Amino acid sequence: MVKKPGSQNTSGRGQRDLKVKVKTARGRKLSSTRWLQRQLNDPYVKRARTEGYRGRAAYKILELDDRFRFLVPGARVVDLGCAPGGWCQVAVKRVNALRERTSKAQGSVLGVDLQEMEPIAGADLYQLDFMADDADQQVRAWMGGKADVVMSDMAASSSGHKQTDHLRIIALCEAAAYFAFDVLEEGGTFVAKVLAGGAEGELQKLLKQRFTKVSNIKPPASRQDSSEKFVVATGFRAEI
Incomplete structure (x- = not known):
């Protein structure tokens, strides 16, 4: 589960961001999987979606x-x-x-x-x-x-x-x-x-x-x- 901003960490280890991991699917190259994972974790990609940029x-x-x-x-x-x-x-x-x-x-x-x-x-x-x-x-x-x-x-x-x-x-x-x-x-x-x-x-x-x-x-x-x-x-x- 990905934590939402402001959520509390009850484990005592402190709050940290969790990255989205992408599994390699049949027919998908490893390079494509790495690209997809990078996109999903890219803060600029997330900002673009939020702020309406293409x-x-x-x-x-x-x-x-x-x-x-x-x-x-x-x-x-x-x-x-x-x-x-x-x-x-x-x-x-x-x-x-x-x-x-x-x-x-x-x-x-x-x-x-x-x-x-x-x-x-x-x-x-x-x-x-x-x-x-x-x-x-x-x-x-x-x-x-x-x-x-x-x-x-x-x-x-x-x-x-x-x-x-x-x-x-x-x-x-x-x-x-x-x-x-x-x-x-x-x-x-x-x-x-x-x-x-x-x-x-x-x-x-x-x-x-x-x-x-x-x-x-x-x-x-x-x-x-x-x-x-x-x-x-x-x-x-x-x-x-």
Whole structure:
């Protein structure tokens, strides 16, 4: 039995949290069992369910924004590869897209993904391949102008080979960066997920040419056993 918060331990050993254990079922791989057990015991997963976010990834962008303050009221945000929508949910609240704070400027959130998504109040969601030839023009048309923030939590499908996966996500991040160059307003911000692995040099060089500051950070919500980290590039220079 899992103890409820505030329940008393009558054994005299003191109160402690009990983890949910998952038995290996027939047909389920051991790795899948371990993943399921980790999910069931992940405090961020539990928080996401309680607070109405579509996944634990929402806390990564919350923590990044708490530090760098790019999701400000009035900001125009593009979320690339936005499914399932947790980052959009955070952005809607922070940029005041629903005008819940009448004394603050109203921002906007536009999300694009290859797959169709359930609607999110305050966000405009489109099914689009951001790497298509005219994707940047289409996004600017939908927004009615340029963006203040381009963010991406995308990751390429895992191959099971660490170095291959690293190269794939770096290529994806570089594509997102070039997209950002086309749609960002002067002084804008680019945020993207990368995987550590040794091939980030060219990406870092590219970003430092176009932004005044490039930071690399692993937010607390990012699992410690994961090689993921995030790049936050601020102060976009439209002309170099």
